Amino acid sequence: MLQAIGLTSARHRGLPPAVDDLTFEAGTGCVTALLGAPGSGKTAALRLMLELEPGRGITYFRGRALHRVADPAREVGVLLGDVPGHPVRTARGQLRMLCAAAGVPASRADELLDTVGLAGLGDQRIASLSLGMDRRLALACALLGDPHTLILDEPTEGLAAREADWLHGVLRSHAARGGAVLYTTSDPKEAARSAGHVVSIDGGRLVADQDAADFARTRLRPRVAVRTPHAARLAALVSREARAARRSVEVVTEASSSRLSVYGSSCAEIGDTAFRHGLPVHQLADEVGDTGPIGYTGPLVDRTVPGGGTPATDADGTGAHEPGVDESGVNGAGAAPQPAVRAAGPDLPPPIKRRPARGPLRPVRYELRRLFGVRTTTLIVAVALVASAGLSVLLARDGRTPLPNVLAAWPSLLPLPPAALCAGLLGALSFGDEFRYPALAAGRGTVPRRVGLLLAKLAVSAAVALLLALLVVLASAASLRLVYGGDLIRIPPNVMSLAVSWSGLTVGCAWAGLLAAGVFRVTAAGVAAVLAVPVLVVPLVQRMPKAPTARSVTGLPDRLRDLAWLQWPHEADRWVLAAMQVVAHPVGAALTVSLSVLICAYLFTSLRGRVRW
Known part of the structure; x- marks a missing residue:
């Protein structure tokens, strides 16, 4: 069962709230329609129920608020x-x-x-x-x-009748299996035809809470639609004959002067009247008319909610009936329905905080499917390989470029090699695409502030960057061997430090793009952060004042081993020294500084978001 109690949206710029103290229920095993004209607050009510907008009130899904549900996707x-x-x-x-x-x-x-x-x-x-x-x-x-509960906003808007009937059949089937269904619509005929319970709102307030039979009886009325060039004369004749026969007939002139709506009569009677008086009729058809919502004019009723009391209930758990209100939700006159009125006194509904959607339960699987679910990743990798192979052939032609730069396809004219730029672009798309095309929850966007999702993105982007770096070196070596032969390629003695430097460059660019896109929520910001490393940060690092070295770090691996009582192999010392050389390089130092700043900015925005919400 779904219970919405005291839903009230926040006021904006002094305007009245879109939803004002709305209280209703959507029972289990039933399809409930939330009916209202465009602008009546239907969508705002759903967003308040799903905690997508701030306001007041509370919504219980089988007795639990949404932020208390451990797995919302299953509820x-x-x-x-x-x-x-x-x-x-x-x-x-x-x-x-x-x-x-x-x-x-x-x-x-x-x-x-x-x-x-x-x-x-x-x-x-x-x-x-x-x-x-x-x-x-x-x-x-x-x-x-x-899930047990389905919430849908205008699911049949723009659909053909056949598609709409199929969708309503699926909703009824879900309700028949013990689920609860709530959908919004602006068509009263659709609500009466497809729902078992209809909640009508107008101006964000409840105007009727009825089952489908009572709703059809009080809101929908059969009528005869007539179109004639002599509408005024025909209306007068029909009214005069109804008074003579002492029948209750209501004639309403529509906005068009040639159209009439006649309630309490039939097509045969209207046609006979027009024929007897020689009036031409262009249209004569039976229809079902909408009388529209009828505002509540009865006494105000105090209603409180959890945190400030609960609505009165009968012994069987149903809502207590107010004086003058029958079981269908309309008063004794059969016209004015019972509204939900703002609670009097100091007790107010509890506040609704806008909460972000939860992160994926399997973040690594999610990130892999997100990354390789589109062809953008394959296209970027292919461009990096082709560009690197072509640049390596051109750089090796004059013989003056060092072999590591040739294999990395990094000419001095470019701030970064194509592999690093493409790795940064893939990292920027990791967050940027999700903000453009949210997938985790409707109306919420993605959830970049979850630690598990962030670690998954960092791990996957690093793995893709390392794979791209390896493929670029292999593609460059293969192209050089094909064009110039195998004598050009020689394994340098410092291959270990070069490999660490190359891997650190690509992974650092990927992480810089990822974190910048996560902070600024734009893919272009991630690409800009990658380009800012060689263009802005490296010159700043190179211009830093350099004091003469007073002490040396020689023997650092041995001292680390003694400090931590670790017995790692002596081969690990070479890795430590290679990492230190990478950090000491201007580009490595610039990447380290950039990543540190981006991590601090990411943590700051995460903490600020938690405090805000």
């Missing part, structure tokens, strides 16, 4: 708008990435594709899907964790 499935995924990602790839985020087996993706009728379109890109197929994929994303 609540959400459909807000279109699929928040990368447009070039396939439907199956999107679902598998979300499977890794939700901690469910990857086989669940194929099961849901078959459930929503997309089994044959799993390899289609998200951007190529039609509106109906996109909505089916969004529903599959909501059903991924097999």
